[in-house]
Amino acid sequence: xxxxxxxxxxxxxxxxxxLHAPLIAEERKAGQFIIxxxxxxxxxxxxxxxxxxxxxxxxxxxxxxxxxxxxxQLSFMNAGDELPALVGPLGTPTHIEQFGRVVCVGGGIxxxxxxxxxxALKAAxxxxxxxxxxxxxxxxxxxxxxxxxxxxxxxxxxxxxxxRKDLVTAPLKELCEQHPKPDMVIAIGxxxxxxxxxxxxxxxxxxxxxxxxxxxxxxxxxxxGCRVNVGKEVKFVCVDGxxxxxxxxxxxxxxxxxxxxxxxxxxxxxxxVKNAFKDEEVVL
Amino acid sequence: MSYIPxxxxxxxxxxxxxxxxxxxxxxxxxxxQKIPCQEMPTQDPLVRSQNMEEVALGYSFEQARxxxxxxxxxxxxxCIEGCPVKIDIPRFIDHIxxxxxxxxxxxxxxxxxxxxxxxxxxxQEKQCQLYCTLGKSFKxxxxxxxxxxxxxxxxxxxxxxxxxxxxxxxxxTGKRVAVVGSGPAGLVVAAxxxxxxxxxxxxxxxxxxxxxxxxxxPEFRLPNDxxxxxxxxxxxxxxxIKTNFVVGRTRKLTDLxxxxxxxxxxxxxxxxxPIFMGIEGENLVGVFSANEYLxxxxxxxxxxxxxxxxxxxxKNVMVLGGGNVAMDASRMAKRLGxxxxxxxxxxxxxxxxxxxxxxxxxxxxGVVFCYLQNANRIIGDDKGRVRSVECVRYELGEPDxxxxxxxxxxxxxxxxxxxxxxxxxxxxxxxxxxxxxTPQLAVNKRGNIVVDETQKTSMDKIFAGGxxxxxxxxxxxxxxxxxxxxxxxNKMLAEAAD
Ligand SMILES: Cc1cc2nc3c(=O)[nH]c(=O)nc-3n(C[C@H](O)[C@H](O)[C@H](O)COP(=O)(O)OP(=O)(O)OC[C@H]3O[C@@H](n4cnc5c(N)ncnc54)[C@H](O)[C@@H]3O)c2cc1C
Ligand SMILES: Cc1cc2nc3c(=O)[nH]c(=O)nc-3n(C[C@H](O)[C@H](O)[C@H](O)COP(=O)(O)OP(=O)(O)OC[C@H]3O[C@@H](n4cnc5c(N)ncnc54)[C@H](O)[C@@H]3O)c2cc1C
Ligand code: SF4
Ligand code: SF4
Ligand code: FES
Numbered sequence: 001x002x003x004x005x006x007x008x009x010x011x012x013x014x015x016x017x018x019l020h021a022p023l024i025a026e027e028r029k030a031g032q033f034i035i036x037x038x039x040x041x042x043x044x045x046x047x048x049x050x051x052x053x054x055x056x057x058x059x060x061x062x063x064x065x066x067x068x069x070x071x072x073q074l075s076f077m078n079a080g081d082e083l084p085a086l087v088g089p090l091g092t093p094t095h096i097e098q099f100g101r102v103v104c105v106g107g108g109i110x111x112x113x114x115x116x117x118x119x120a121l122k123a124a125x126x127x128x129x130x131x132x133x134x135x136x137x138x139x140x141x142x143x144x145x146x147x148x149x150x151x152x153x154x155x156x157x158x159x160x161x162x163x164r165k166d167l168v169t170a171p172l173k174e175l176c177e178q179h180p181k182p183d184m185v186i187a188i189g190x191x192x193x194x195x196x197x198x199x200x201x202x203x204x205x206x207x208x209x210x211x212x213x214x215x216x217x218x219x220x221x222x223x224x225g226c227r228v229n230v231g232k233e234v235k236f237v238c239v240d241g242x243x244x245x246x247x248x249x250x251x252x253x254x255x256x257x258x259x260x261x262x263x264x265x266x267x268x269x270x271x272x273v274k275n276a277f278k279d280e281e282v283v284l
Numbered sequence: 285m286s287y288i289p290x291x292x293x294x295x296x297x298x299x300x301x302x303x304x305x306x307x308x309x310x311x312x313x314x315x316x317q318k319i320p321c322q323e324m325p326t327q328d329p330l331v332r333s334q335n336m337e338e339v340a341l342g343y344s345f346e347q348a349r350x351x352x353x354x355x356x357x358x359x360x361x362x363c364i365e366g367c368p369v370k371i372d373i374p375r376f377i378d379h380i381x382x383x384x385x386x387x388x389x390x391x392x393x394x395x396x397x398x399x400x401x402x403x404x405x406x407x408q409e410k411q412c413q414l415y416c417t418l419g420k421s422f423k424x425x426x427x428x429x430x431x432x433x434x435x436x437x438x439x440x441x442x443x444x445x446x447x448x449x450x451x452x453x454x455x456x457t458g459k460r461v462a463v464v465g466s467g468p469a470g471l472v473v474a475a476x477x478x479x480x481x482x483x484x485x486x487x488x489x490x491x492x493x494x495x496x497x498x499x500x501x502p503e504f505r506l507p508n509d510x511x512x513x514x515x516x517x518x519x520x521x522x523x524x525i526k527t528n529f530v531v532g533r534t535r536k537l538t539d540l541x542x543x544x545x546x547x548x549x550x551x552x553x554x555x556x557x558p559i560f561m562g563i564e565g566e567n568l569v570g571v572f573s574a575n576e577y578l579x580x581x582x583x584x585x586x587x588x589x590x591x592x593x594x595x596x597x598x599k600n601v602m603v604l605g606g607g608n609v610a611m612d613a614s615r616m617a618k619r620l621g622x623x624x625x626x627x628x629x630x631x632x633x634x635x636x637x638x639x640x641x642x643x644x645x646x647x648x649x650g651v652v653f654c655y656l657q658n659a660n661r662i663i664g665d666d667k668g669r670v671r672s673v674e675c676v677r678y679e680l681g682e683p684d685x686x687x688x689x690x691x692x693x694x695x696x697x698x699x700x701x702x703x704x705x706x707x708x709x710x711x712x713x714x715x716x717x718x719x720x721x722t723p724q725l726a727v728n729k730r731g732n733i734v735v736d737e738t739q740k741t742s743m744d745k746i747f748a749g750g751x752x753x754x755x756x757x758x759x760x761x762x763x764x765x766x767x768x769x770x771x772x773x774n775k776m777l778a779e780a781a782d
Contacts, residue, residue, distance in 0.1 A: 023534050040491045042585055044592040069592055085491040087528035217584070217593075220489050220530055221715055222556040223576035229567055234560065239717065253567055256668030260569045261594040268592060 002036075002086040005059055007079050011138045013066040014109060015075050016051075022058030024050070024088045030116040031094030031211070031243055034060065035219045037085035038073040046070045047216045047238075049113035050089060060088075063112035063141065069268045076276070090219045091242050094120065094209075100183035102126045103175050105168050105197055107133050107189020111142050113211055114188045115149075121186075122149045129182070130154070131171050133189070137162035168193065169200045176204040184209065187246060191255050198246030210246035212237045215258060228254050287648055290325035294344045297322060301346035304353050308381055313356055317421065322351040324433055324641075329648035333618045336503045336587055339645055340404070348437040352381035355429045358417045363431060366415035368764045369395045373412060373431055380434055386447065389438040397472050397767075400443060400510045402760050403436025405501060407639050411760070426640075443513055450520040454481035459777045462487060462546040464531045464718070467495020468759045469552035469750030469766035471514060474523045476770030477550075482777060485524040485546075487531050492583060495554055496751075497759070499583035500575070502612050504619070505642075532721035541745055547780070548745050548773045551733060552766065555712035555751035561604065565662030566708070570596060570670035574605070574613040574709035581616050598622045598705035602673055604659055605629065605709035611642040613707045614651045625651045626701070630658045630678055630691045656680070656691060660698060662706055673703045712756045730755060739769035747773055 006018040024034060028050045037043040052061035066072050077083070094117050102121050106114035111132050122128045128149060133156040134140040140155065140162060147153050154171045155163030164171065168189075175182055185208040187197035194210040201208045214226040214237045221239035228235055229250035235241060304311070304319065325341040326332070332339050343351065355377045363373045372391050379388035392399045406412075412431045413419060419428025442448055461477045463470045466488040478484045492498050494511040519525070531537055531553075540546045558573030560566050577595075580586040584593035601617040603610050606629035614625045627646070629636060632655045636643060647653065656678040665671040676698055678691035714731040726734045726742035732755055733748040735741055741748050749765030751757055 027534060037491060039592075042588065042591045044584070045491075085528050087489065087491075087530060087534070089533055090530070217576055217579055218490065220556075220717055222558070223579055224558040224560065224573040225576045227567060234567065250567075253668060256569050257567070260596065264594040264597070268594070 002083045004077055004079050004081050004083065005057070007077075010063070010141050013075075014063065014139065014141060015066075016061060016063045017074075018054075018057070018059045018061050019083065019086060020058060021060050021086055021088070022055075024086075025053040025055050025058055025060050028053050028060065028089035029093030030096065030120040031113075032089035032091045033113075033219075033242065034062070034086055034088030035090060035216065036062075036074075036083055036087075038070055038077065038083065040084040043073075043084075044070045045085075045217060045219070047090070047213070047219060049211075051112045051115055063109065065109040068265050069272045072269065072272060072276075087219070090238060092240065094186075094243055096120045096124050098125045100126065101129070101180060103129045103131065103172065103182045103185045105131045105133075105172055105185065105187040105189070105193075106146075107168055107187075107193040108135070108139065109141070110187075110189030110193070110211075111140075111146070114186065115142055115145055117186060117188075118146065118149050127151050129175060131156065131168050131175075133157065133166075133168035133193075135159065167196070169196050172197055172200050176201055176206055182206050186210075191251055191258065194246060194249075195251035195255075198249070198251070202247055208246040209243050210249060211242045212244060212249065212254065213242070213258075214254060215260065228257075287326070287329055288323060289328070290341055293323055293325045294347065296320075297344060297347040297350050300350045304350065308353060311353060316354055316356055317418065319350060319354045321354070321427055322347040322430060322433075324430075326645070329645075329650075332504065333615075333649040336619060338507050339504050342440055343433055343437045348380055348434060349383060351430050352377045352434060354418060355381070356418055360417075362415040362417055362420075363412045363429070366412040368411065368758075368760050369767070371395050371412075371435070376438065377429065377431070377434055380438060385438055385441045389442045389447070392435055392438060396760075396763065397475055398468060398514060398759070398763060399435050400439035401468065401497060401506060401514075402763070403432050403434075403439055404506050404510075405758075406432050406760050407758060408432035409640055443510070448513065448517065450517055451475065451479055453479055453521050456483065457481045457777065457781065459483065459547045459781070460485070460545060461773060461777075462531075462540045462544075462549045463552065464537070464549065465489075465495060465552040465554055465750070465752075466493040467552055467554050467750060467762060468497060469554075469762040469769075470495065470550065471518065472763050472766030473550045473552065473749070473770045473773070474518055475521065476767060477548075477773055478518070478521045478523050480774045480777070482547075482774075483524070485526060486518070487529045488525070488527045489530040490583065491527050493525065493527065495552075499579045500609070500612070502578065502582055502616050504615065505612065530717070532717045537718060537722045537725070537746070538743075546745075547777060548747065550766075550769050550773065551718060551741070551746065551748040551752060552750040552762070553715055553718055553752045555756040556715040557713040557731075558708070559711045559713055560708055561659065561710060563659060563661050565664055565670070566706075568662055568664040568670050569668050570598075570704055571662060571706045571708065572596070574603075574609045574707050575712070577613055577707050578609075578616060581620065587620060595620055596705055599624070600701075600703045601625045601705045601707065602659065602701065602703045603627045603707045603709055605711070606631070606636040606638055607709065607711070608638050608642060609712075610707075610709035611638045611646050613709050615642075615646050615649055617705070617707065618649055618651060622705070626654050626703075627651055628654045628657050628659060628675065630656070631689075632656060632680065635688065659706070662703075663700070670704055670706055671702075672700045673706060674698055674700050712751075714752055714755065718752075738772040739765060740772060745776075
């Protein structure tokens with residue numbers, strides 16, 4: 001059981017919550033995640049990155065986007081409610097050291113998991129450039145938090161409603177062409193965005209780390225549902241990752257695997273929303 | 285053996301019971317040998333392949349007593365030799381023959397804690413029943429006394445009649461024991477250490493207890509009610525339970541001792557690392573480890589419409605492997621609506637490691653067995669989903685040093701089968717999470733924790749047992765190791781107190 005201490009809505013579909021979890025707050029490191037359930041009999045186990053932690057309060061912060069039934073259900077919960085199951089911290093922490101010049105690229109909700117990593121990289125003495133992108137201004141998150149860390153902050157929106165009207169790969173390419181070029185890039189966001197960031201840096205031979213969000217069940221290496229092709233090897237994202245060398249990841253296979261249950265999950269989601277708003281007209 | 289309806293078996297047993305009851309005290313060996321074996325009543329295969337309810341329905345009262353009368357009460361008790369925990373088999377069976385069920389279950393419980401589980405899932409035909417003199421006299425292990433079914437009968441009788449008593453717990457010793465993992469090994473250690481009066485905390489990574497009994501072995505073979513009952517007993521004994529707690533991550537193993545003040549730790553984290561075949565196409569959409577498939581179906585209840593966790597919709601399923609896990613996966617796939625389920629195994633039925641009963645049940649339910657065959661590569665469609673599997677055929681060669689005839693590939697035998705789901709059930713390795721996060725802990729090259737004869741690991745105060753030590757083994761062996769570990773822990777803590 002874990003109590004929700006605080007909830008904040010960032011946009012229509014994006015929420016932040018602080019959860020009471022003193023042991024996880026104490027042990028967690030940048031790059032790790034938790035798995036939670038909104039119901040421990042019939043609920044799904046969903047992984048979410050630990051965006052921040054406060055050992056004094058004994059809390060962790062999660063930032064999530066509503067994409068299906070469980071995230072929708074979670075968005076209906078409020079401060080004071082209890083989550084029946086929360087486990088973590090899971091995954092291998094990000095390897096942090098002084099690399100030199102680092103570029104952090106965050107797309108959409110991916111800015112949330114990027115934040116603690118950027119923080120740790122800055123603390124380790126790196127020069128940190130941050131690129132964050134979103135479809136539009138309303139979907140942009142953690143701008144101020146990132147600003148306070150970044151040596152340089154570039155904001156992109158798809159429709160130009162704020163910052164540059166560009167995809168994040170455009171400024172990334174520019175940075176790769178500068179001298180000195182970056183020593184390393186970290187890209188976190190939707191799989192397609194991570195794929196294209198990796199393609200952008202490949203010709204410049206800049207090591208590019210990505211954080212994969214595969215489908216998971218247990219999160220402890222027991223089921224293999226989270227497996228991805230990395231170079232010639234098969235890796236389990238929940239224990240070997242979530243971070244891998246983006247130049248080696250087979251993104252197309254990963255994207256196919258993420259879509260394995262698309263139709264069923266869409267159906268679950270619709271049923272759930274219809275039930276939740278019985279008396280109102282819902283447009284899906 | 286083909287399916288016989290339950291009523292028929294029960295009626296037959298009633299007649300036999302009337303006939304033999306008057307002579308129960310005086311039966312001669314020859315007469316006992318003549319009593320027919322009592323078949324286990326099951327649900328009709330056509331019905332059960334569409335539901336999750338338990339397949340084997342359990343003996344009726346008369347069947348149990350008639351079967352018990354078959355036991356020769358041998359002077360040389362071979363059967364006991366075959367039981368890893370050395371249950372006093374003839375003694376408990378004699379009580380059943382006489383209708384003294386309460387005494388019978390008491391005998392069983394002297395040595396085993398989970399008889400309702402072992403009676404259902406033990407590979408009896410390779411253990412106690414293999415050694416049974418009666419079976420040997422017929423040169424047929426299937427004619428041995430049905431020891432496992434009788435064990436199940438008395439355990440169910442006890443539970444269903446509300447006779448389960450919470451074991452006596454000694455006054456508190458003030459010592460604290462951490463048990464990591466709630467599979468059969470961990471459950472037994474928790475009970476045995478708690479009985480001595482130690483404070484026990486049971487840590488489990490998942491949100492539900494039971495280990496493989498919960499997430500692996502399906503409801504239709506081992507109902508969750510039975511596991512729940514065992515856990516309820518631990519609860520009543522005052523065992524502290526912490527689910528959603530991954531030792532190694534939520535807390536380091538050593539921190540349990542150094543920071544949290546536990547005096548002893550037992551590690552029973554199981555095998556839990558799925559092995560894949562390493563063939564082309566294994567990461568296509570529609571290829572699952574048996575662990576994933578069964579966890580979705582069992583633990584996450586994907587068979588139930590209420591559940592959020594999805595299961596892959598399948599029409600033609602291929603299961604790779606020939607053990608119990610493969611049987612469970614194939615029978616589960618049938619129940620989840622697959623039209624055709626093929627079990628593909630490289631050798632023949634004789635070499636198949638699965639329990640015979642499971643193989644028979646799977647066949648009755650319509651699972652098709654393809655022997656001397658293996659998958660060569662998995663072929664996908666343009667969406668990256670499984671479309672077909674290319675297979676190859678084998679023939680059996682000369683017996684090798686171990687006496688087993690090795691399968692030999694037939695060159696040019698490739699052929700394709702139209703398949704949309706592949707379930708890989710070729711074994712489990714040991715989960716490296718604990719050893720990776722505890723580098724001081726000695727493991728062998730297969731990743732199994734190394735222990736001495738008292739189950740102690742290379743580290744002080746840390747013991748281990750079950751599949752994490754043995755490699756993927758059996759419930760009863762895991763339980764046996766748990767018992768031995770608990771005895772060592774109790775001894776260590778008692779000595780420390782002196
Ligand atoms: C290590 C890791 C860290 C993550 N961190 C965050 C985070 O900080 N914030 C956040 O909003 N999301 C994060 N995700 C993604 C998040 O887990 C999924 O959005 C969530 O599981 C969806 O659940 P649902 O029931 O709401 O939707 P579902 O109905 O389950 O799915 C809707 C769609 O989302 C995708 N999806 C389904 N399951 C998963 C899954 N387990 N992981 C990824 N995508 C999935 C599929 O394409 C699916 O069709 C993370 C995922 C991983 C693996
Ligand atoms: C599908 C299937 C069918 C089987 N059928 C049979 C059968 O018919 N007969 C038979 O005798 N045997 C059978 N077996 C084998 C048998 O189930 C195992 O040998 C037995 O369960 C091992 O027990 P265990 O206690 O060692 O571990 P497990 O039952 O594997 O339990 C280990 C537990 O530890 C937990 N855990 C792991 N790591 C951590 C951690 N770091 N922190 C906290 N908790 C952790 C796991 O979540 C799990 O709950 C089968 C196995 C499978 C997979
Ligand atoms: S525990 Fe297993 S081996 Fe021992 S008597 Fe029971 S069924 Fe046979
Ligand atoms: S060996 Fe068989 S017949 Fe003899 S006592 Fe044991 S169970 Fe009975
Ligand atoms: S989620 Fe099961 S192995 Fe990674």
